[in-house]
Amino acid sequence: MKYAIYLLLAICAMVTACTVEKTDYDAEIATDTTEYFDFEEVTTIKKGDYKVTIEALNGTLYKGYNEIHIIIVHAQTDEQIKNADLAFLPILTDANGNKSSCPHEYSLSYDAINGYYQGYSVFTNASSTTSSWDLYIDFAIGNDLNKLVESVTVEEQVNKNLNMTAFTGQDNNQYFIALVAPQSPDVAKNDLVAGIYKFIQPNQPAGDFPDPSQYTYAIVDDHSLLLDPRMPEPSMGNHSSPYNENLTQGNDGLYHGVVNYTMTGNWTLNFIFQDVNGKTIKGTEVPIDFTPGIEGKKSELYIDILF
Structure with missing residues (x-):
C-alpha cells in the first residue's frame, strides 16, 4: 500500500515537472513587436502666418516615452523657421476637470543638422473617454509671439518593451522611469535605455493657466538603476541571466x-x-532561488517585459 502511494506521488511529480517544462511561451505572445524608425506627422496646426507640424515615431503618440519633433514653416513662403523660442507643455484633463502634466522638455532647441526642434514627452496616461491631452505650444519669432493649443490622442503602448512606471520614492518625490530601447529585443545581450524623471513641486501659487511653474519636471542626474532581470512565471522558476549591467546616466541624459x-x-x-550617494530611493532585492512551479517574487520597483 505504501509502495502504491509513493508510486502515485512520483507519477504526479513527473507530470507536474513535464507540465512546467513544456509551458508554451510562443502561445503567450499575442502581438508582434513592430520596430519604428521613421518620424511621421502627428498633426499640423495653422497659426497666423505659420504652420506648426508635430512629428513622432510612426506618427503616433504613445503612453510612455516619445521623442518629439516640431517643424515651423511660414505658410506663405514655405520658409522653415529656425530661430524661434519654442515652449512645449502637455496637459492632461481628467473627468473632473483636474489638470496635470507629465515629464517633458519645455524649451525645445533647434537641430540645424536635421531641421527640426527636438524634445520629448513621457505621457503617463493613454487618452480615454474620461481623460484627454492638449499640447500648449508657444513660439516667439522676434517680437511676434504665437500661442496655440492642440488636442492629441495618446495611444496605449502595446509594445511592453517600452513600458514605464511611476512611483513615490522614500524621499517623498514623485519619479518616472520610461523604457526607451530596445523596441524589439534579441535573445542576446541588449543595450537597455531608460529615461528617469522627477516632478518638481511648485514653490509659488499658480498664475494664469497654463502656468509652466506648476508643471515642471526634471531629468534625474547621476543616480543608478540596479538591474536584476527574471522570468517570474512558475514554469520558469524565477531564473535570471548572466552578463547584465546596471543602468547609469550617459551624456544624452x-x-x-x-x-x-x-x-x-x-x-x-x-x-x-539609488541616489548619487548609493542610498536606495525605491526597490528591493529579489530572491535568487530557483523555484520551479512557484511564481517568482518581484522587486518593490519593476517593469514587466514581453517579447
Missing part, C-alpha cells in the same frame, strides 16, 4: 545598461533605484 535575454517570453526587470 538617458540611462544606459545591458540586459541579457536568454530566451523569449515574460521577463520582469527588477530595479533598485
Whole structure:
C-alpha cells in the first residue's frame, strides 16, 4: 500500500515537472513587436502666418516615452523657421476637470543638422473617454509671439518593451522611469535605455493657466538603476541571466545598461533605484532561488517585459 502511494506521488511529480517544462511561451505572445524608425506627422496646426507640424515615431503618440519633433514653416513662403523660442507643455484633463502634466522638455532647441526642434514627452496616461491631452505650444519669432493649443490622442503602448512606471520614492518625490530601447529585443545581450524623471513641486501659487511653474519636471542626474532581470512565471522558476549591467546616466541624459535575454517570453526587470550617494530611493532585492512551479517574487520597483 505504501509502495502504491509513493508510486502515485512520483507519477504526479513527473507530470507536474513535464507540465512546467513544456509551458508554451510562443502561445503567450499575442502581438508582434513592430520596430519604428521613421518620424511621421502627428498633426499640423495653422497659426497666423505659420504652420506648426508635430512629428513622432510612426506618427503616433504613445503612453510612455516619445521623442518629439516640431517643424515651423511660414505658410506663405514655405520658409522653415529656425530661430524661434519654442515652449512645449502637455496637459492632461481628467473627468473632473483636474489638470496635470507629465515629464517633458519645455524649451525645445533647434537641430540645424536635421531641421527640426527636438524634445520629448513621457505621457503617463493613454487618452480615454474620461481623460484627454492638449499640447500648449508657444513660439516667439522676434517680437511676434504665437500661442496655440492642440488636442492629441495618446495611444496605449502595446509594445511592453517600452513600458514605464511611476512611483513615490522614500524621499517623498514623485519619479518616472520610461523604457526607451530596445523596441524589439534579441535573445542576446541588449543595450537597455531608460529615461528617469522627477516632478518638481511648485514653490509659488499658480498664475494664469497654463502656468509652466506648476508643471515642471526634471531629468534625474547621476543616480543608478540596479538591474536584476527574471522570468517570474512558475514554469520558469524565477531564473535570471548572466552578463547584465546596471543602468547609469550617459551624456544624452538617458540611462544606459545591458540586459541579457536568454530566451523569449515574460521577463520582469527588477530595479533598485539609488541616489548619487548609493542610498536606495525605491526597490528591493529579489530572491535568487530557483523555484520551479512557484511564481517568482518581484522587486518593490519593476517593469514587466514581453517579447
